[in-house]
Amino acid sequence: MLEALIFICFLLSLVFIFFKSKPQYPFIGDYLTIHANRHRLTEWTSENIRTSPTLTFLVRRPFGQARVITGNPDVVQHILKTKFSTYQKGFFRTNLFDLLGDGIFNVDGDEWKFQRQLSSHEFSTHSLRHFVEHVVDTELNERLLPILTTAAANDTVLDLQDILQRFAFDNICKIAFGYDPAYLTPSLPHAKFAVAFDDAVRISSERFRINTPVLWKIKRFLNIGSEKRLKEAVTEVRQFAMKILSEKKQELTDKSSIQSVDLLSRFISSGHSDEKFVTDIVISFILAGRDTTSTALTWFFWLLFKNPAVESEIVKEIKDKSDSLIFDEVKEMVYTHASLCESMRLYPPVPVDTKTAIADDVLPDGTLVKKGSVI
Ligand code: HEM
Known part of the structure; x- marks a missing residue:
């Protein structure tokens, strides 16, 4: 009985740590954060870009693939110029x-x-x-x-x-x-x-x-x-x-x-x-x-x-x-x-x-992009 209790406590702690430490939740992704910032999405996006060391970050939509958001000039050039045909409407x-x-x-x-x-x-x-x-x-x-x-x-x-x-x-x-x-x-x-x-x-x-x-x-x-x-x-x-x-x-x-x-x-x-x-x-x-x-x-x-x-x-x-x-x-x-x-x-x-990637790709800052991802 005591062992079962310890095991449940251990599991609960894991779940707690998972939810506390990860801003992205299973299934709903970043829904709560996006919803809370829905009136200031441009500002929220800029803040996240600025605090990311690569100037790129990922956002998870509910049940969806991660979206890549970037303000990194090398990445922007990669998408709009170097790999223009990979990134489409x-x-x-x-x-x-x-x-x-x-x-x-x-x-x-x-x-x-x-x-x-x-x-x-x-x-x-x-x-x-x-x-x-x-x-x-x-x-x-x-x-x-x-x-x-x-x-x-x-x-x-x-x-x-x-x-x-x-x-x-x-x-x-x-x-x-x-x-x-x-x-x-x-x-x-x-x-x-x-x-x-x-x-x-x-x-x-x-x-x-x-x-x-x-x-x-x-x-x-x-x-x-x-x-x-x-x-x-x-x-x-x-x-x-x-x-x-x-x-x-x-x-x-x-x-x-x-x-x-x-x-x-x-x-x-x-x-x-x-x-x-x-x-x-x-x-x-x-x-x-x-x-x-x-x-x-x-x-x-x-x-x-x-x-x-x-x-x-x-x-x-x-x-x-x-x-x-x-x-x-x-x-x-x-x-x-x-x-x-x-x-x-x-x-x-x-x-x-x-833009949307029509093939898997790696961005100049090392971010992996899956085919179909929105960037
Ligand atoms: C301050 C003024 C403007 C800004 C900031 C601006 C910005 C932009 C941006 C960001 C794009 C998308 C580029 C891309 O996705 O690669 C674009 C495309 C375009 N803009 Fe402008 N634009 C301005 C004024 C104008 C004006 C006055 C016209 C027409 C008279 C115009 C015609 C176009 C066209 C036709 C495209 C599509 C180009 C393409 O897909 O190849 N823009 N513009």
Whole structure:
């Protein structure tokens, strides 16, 4: 009897030590810790990266494989460059497929390469010059500056984040579609397309934060709650994109000599008129340019507000360089450029990038990655 008691005590102690010393529990993994930090996942992730000697750590999802999380520059280079073809969209694609379909953010291999090549024309010097001198300059002078000037004159408070989101949305729609949604106008309208796009992105992103992904899949299957709204929002976005597409096709047929630099015209002119395919591409592009730019600018102005000495330097640089044409002018603004980079280093507009390993691998810091792991 005494022996049995000692044995049970011994077993209990082992179980106790196991649970106390391991933050990861059988079956539920790191569920409790992730749940407790669900409102500050980026901060929690950064803290864990900083305290790991290799700047890499593992997180276990309930019943799932370990996820590798890294902030190690060598590992990032390994994933995004050296072993680019091993690390694919995978799990990211599953979560974003309803919204992005087969757009550049959601495809790999030849499909990705093809879209990348066509999109890269949008970043040529010629396109960028056109973009800065015509699209951004018009949006600045005819919309952003008058709104800010009026607010300053009347001493009214503006939600700068909202203003910059509207600014970015107009710009990126003009680059992607050659279409002006006029979202940044003095009445600050609730443009249907912009609101639907916003809802679709927000609900799709929430799928990444759910600890048990099967939940959103059930909701989607039953067409209830947030998944029902996502379906409605995506339908609205796609219907809108299709409308623009057919107008654009007509426009290009009417004026066959037109030199359009927007992405949609480029795809149609190169013979790609499949509606689903072109819509997917354009939606990814709008997503790429919308929140990234507005988030970067919002943090930038917030930091300037906190650092008046930097603000003065930037104002001085703008005054010194403002004789040249706008596109050449920005290239000379070394201090402003450095300030923007520092702002994005401190507050990265895209703090997390997710890939899935399609083969077993070993990272430069020695971490083993199993095929199918999310990193
Ligand atoms: C501050 C602004 C921006 C930031 C921080 C940013 C950041 C990023 C990041 C982190 C990626 C993913 C890279 C990867 O997984 O390898 C990406 C991809 C991409 N971005 Fe941006 N971006 C910004 C602005 C823009 C703008 C304005 C556009 C379009 C006009 C754009 C178009 C794209 C495209 C097309 C891709 C996909 C590239 C590919 O898969 O090869 N981005 N961006």
